[in-house]
Amino acid sequence: METRFEKYFLKRADLERWEIEADSLEQVHRIVAVPALAESENLFKTPSDLKEQPGDQLGETLILCVVNNRTADHASPESIQDNRKTLELLRGWKGSKLRIGIVGASSHGKELGANEGVGTARKIGLDLGSKVLLDHGLSQAPLISLDADCRIPSNYLSEISQFFAEEERWAATVECFHPLDGSESMANLRGILAYETHLRYHELGLRRAGSPYAFPTIGSTIVCTAEAYVVSGGMRKRRAAEDFYFLQELAKTGRVDFITETWVTPSTRSSDRVPFGTGRSMGAFLGEEKKFYRTYHPESYEIL
Secondary structure (H helix, E strand, C coil), rough: CHHHHHHHHCCCCCCCCCEECCCCCCCEEEEEEEECCCCCCCCCCHHHHCCCHHHHHHHEEEEEEEEEEECCCCCCCHHHHHHHHHHHHHHHHHCCCCCEEEEEECCCCCCECCCCCCCHHHHHHHHHHHHHHHHHCCCCEEEEEEECEEECCCCHHHHHHHHHHHCCCCCEEEEEECCCCCCCCCHHHHHHHHHHHHHHHHHHHHHHHHCCCCCCCHHHHHEHHHHHHHHCCCCCCCCHHHHHHHHHHHHHHCCEEEEEEEEEEEECCCCCCCCCCCHHHHHHHHHCCCCCCCCCHHHHHHHH
């Protein structure tokens, strides 16, 4: 491994307490990192979609699941028990068509800190994943960030692989569409329409203003090379907005492109796990039926 990469793992990586449980780490050409907290009912939607990817792509892809919770004083007994179930289910998938890697960040002594959350869980997976790729000299191989409740189409891995096969790629965001297929309640549908409209409006406003940070900041849309990940300082340890700050660093150190020929479909469920973001916004919207979803004034972007 190059010295500049080694410095990151010595000074900034989170590797001391965690390791990858997998059948093999050989012939891995890309890694999908998935944080999972109490996701036994949802986690296997994403692997089910990954199973539909082309065989040559799938055989070279490690799906790295970081099962995590905070210490027992700061995590519900239900979440801890659900994580035990998740670990059992994941171990049952080993040896299947999918190459599963498991990181246990939920057992005693390996839990997240009291003030840590999804940012730390993402960081653990991406730190470990980038080290696997760099140990094998694959600095341009893609690290892919997903969430446990995402759905993806059958061309997901092939489009990402094709994108990074071109020279001088650094990072990208994958197109994102929340589900609007009628499977959600009307209240949920109104909420996610308002939220996604706000996100797209803000992205277009930033683009019009000439901002170098005009991209969606959703953790499950981020892809970058192993080199880009390390040079940018790695994922941030935050309970929310870890994706926002990480993407900013990717844009400062290289170019963030857009992958539009495939997409990610995140969940629209409400959640109080993070201080803000999709889950928190949906919870607030559903809690106030008549709430009017506000966004930024158009003149804000003129001033910017």
